[in-house]
Amino acid sequence: MKVYTSTIQVRTRGETDIIDITQRVKEKVTPIHVTNGSLLLFIPGSTAALTTIEAESGVMNDLRKAIERIVPRNIPYEHDKRWEDGNGYAHVRAALIGPSLNIPILDKQMILGTWQQIVLLDFDNRPRSREIVIQIMGE
Amino acid sequence: MKVYTSTIQVRTRGETDIIDITQRVKEKVTPIHVTNGSLLLFIPGSTAALTTIEAESGVMNDLRKAIERIVPRNIPYEHDKRWEDGNGYAHVRAALIGPSLNIPILDKQMILGTWQQIVLLDFDNRPRSREIVIQIMGE
Amino acid sequence: MKVYTSTIQVRTRGETDIIDITQRVKEKVTPIHVTNGSLLLFIPGSTAALTTIEAESGVMNDLRKAIERIVPRNIPYEHDKRWEDGNGYAHVRAALIGPSLNIPILDKQMILGTWQQIVLLDFDNRPRSREIVIQIMGE
Numbered sequence: 566m567k568v569y570t571s572t573i574q575v576r577t578r579g580e581t582d583i584i585d586i587t588q589r590v591k592e593k594v595t596p597i598h599v600t601n602g603s604l605l606l607f608i609p610g611s612t613a614a615l616t617t618i619e620a621e622s623g624v625m626n627d628l629r630k631a632i633e634r635i636v637p638r639n640i641p642y643e644h645d646k647r648w649e650d651g652n653g654y655a656h657v658r659a660a661l662i663g664p665s666l667n668i669p670i671l672d673k674q675m676i677l678g679t680w681q682q683i684v685l686l687d688f689d690n691r692p693r694s695r696e697i698v699i700q701i702m703g704e
Numbered sequence: 705m706k707v708y709t710s711t712i713q714v715r716t717r718g719e720t721d722i723i724d725i726t727q728r729v730k731e732k733v734t735p736i737h738v739t740n741g742s743l744l745l746f747i748p749g750s751t752a753a754l755t756t757i758e759a760e761s762g763v764m765n766d767l768r769k770a771i772e773r774i775v776p777r778n779i780p781y782e783h784d785k786r787w788e789d790g791n792g793y794a795h796v797r798a799a800l801i802g803p804s805l806n807i808p809i810l811d812k813q814m815i816l817g818t819w820q821q822i823v824l825l826d827f828d829n830r831p832r833s834r835e836i837v838i839q840i841m842g843e
Numbered sequence: 844m845k846v847y848t849s850t851i852q853v854r855t856r857g858e859t860d861i862i863d864i865t866q867r868v869k870e871k872v873t874p875i876h877v878t879n880g881s882l883l884l885f886i887p888g889s890t891a892a893l894t895t896i897e898a899e900s901g902v903m904n905d906l907r908k909a910i911e912r913i914v915p916r917n918i919p920y921e922h923d924k925r926w927e928d929g930n931g932y933a934h935v936r937a938a939l940i941g942p943s944l945n946i947p948i949l950d951k952q953m954i955l956g957t958w959q960q961i962v963l964l965d966f967d968n969r970p971r972s973r974e975i976v977i978q979i980m981g982e
Contacts, residue, residue: 566705566844568879568982570949601707603744603839605881607947610956611897618799619750623782624792631775631796636909643901653902657909660896664959665945667804669746669839671709676837678749681803698954700881700947702841702980704707705844740846742883742978757938758889762921763931770914770935806943808885808978810848815976817888820942841980843846 569597569701576694577613577687581629581658585620586697587682593699594675602703604675606666609698612655612689614662620682632658632688655688662686670703708736708840715833716752716826720768720797724759725836726821732838733814741842743814745805748837751794751828753801759821771797771827794827801825809842847875847979854972855891855965859907859936863898864975865960871977872953880981882953884944887976890933890967892940898960910936910966933966940964948981 573589594604606615618628642653666683669676677683687693712728733743745754757767781792805822808815816822826832851867872882884893896906920931944961947954955961965971 566707566982568844570879570947601709601839603841605945605947607945607954608956609954609959611895611959616799617750617803619783619795621783621786623786624795627781627783627792628796628799631800635774635913642905644897644899644905647899647901653905656897656902657906660894660906660962661909661940662800663802663941663944664895666802667744667746667806667945669709669744669837671837676746676748678747681748681750684799698947698949700879702881704705705846740848740978742980755938756889756942758922758934760922760925762925763934766920766922766931767935767938770939774913801939802941805941806883806885806945808848808883808976810976815885815887817886820887820889823938843844 566704567599571699572696573699574696575685577692579687579689579691579693581632582687583625584685585682586685590683590699594701597701599670599701599703600673602670602701604668604670605700607698608664612652612659613695614659614664614686615666616662616684617681618684619680620684652690655690658688705843706738710838711835712838713835714824716831718826718828718830718832720771721826722764723824724821725824729822729838733840736840738809738840738842739812741809741840743807743809744839746837747803751791751798752834753798753803753825754805755801755823756820757823758819759823791829794829797827844982849977850974851977852974853963855970857965857967857969857971859910860965861903862963863960864963868961868977872979875979877948877979877981878951880948880979882946882948883978885976886942890930890937891963891965891973892937892942893944893963894940895959896962897958898962930968933968936966
């Protein structure tokens, strides 16, 4: 059993920017000699989240609109009154989606559906430089 | 430390079909000689998700209705305009709930609440045959 | 590779009580000699969930209000008609957020963002005594 930890850096535009990181995650998994195990992805920070979706621009726009309907930007947030950050909606969105994601590795390959990609969602109200933690555990 | 990977096949009716898979997951955990560890469940595919809920038909209907309110089927989706799949809502729903779930194993037993069951949610607009990946890691 | 399982007890007031458990989780991680690995947090039960958020009372109120808008308390739930528990909304909320959370451990420290705390959300309609399972796996 082994544990490997790595990170990938992603520059985002904020405002529910949805970024396909599947290829970059694969590049971290491939050279690691783990036959069977799993991958933990974690985004440190309270205004971003991780999930999977078909990384097709139509459905990514659909997700963006759904999130805007569910947690609208232009309603009052106590966070903004208190801290004047203007990103209260981003914190709420991130808490609902969640910061962690786990993917199994079988025969040295991540198991993903054919149309399923790993995406970072950056909800903050400005461009950010994000660091995603990748941890591979297995044998 | 050991890793065991298995799968279970589930036939669904689609349309936010909610299927209790707890017993079938238990049948995979029991013969594995892991005293302490954890279980990763993962659904490959971009129109299904995993979570826990009391598998009682009333509350499963309540969850179904809540999801229909949050991500309605009958509004326009860019995904549908582009690909004519008609399942844009299913992709958005799946991305919001998420494809992975982790459950601890203690003394050879999965730790779940008394009224807490593991469910597959299939949001697609047609019946599907799904394969859920089950990975047990521990000692 | 080692596995350590522990629990922390939390008394809640219910009604979407949001409780910062970061410090208590750290106290479980610190004495464990795991250099690299990960932490699984799991809440047994079907009316509570785990996520991360900035544990600042303004934004925690914002999250509470968002959840009330998304899954309102005062609409009819089939669960309540059938079981008269009055907490159908709590079950639906918990299923949407999810019971598990994973955090990487690097150089004996949990990796969290500066403003990112681990919170328990108790959606039930009465005070509860909750037990959160903490499992540390690593080397």
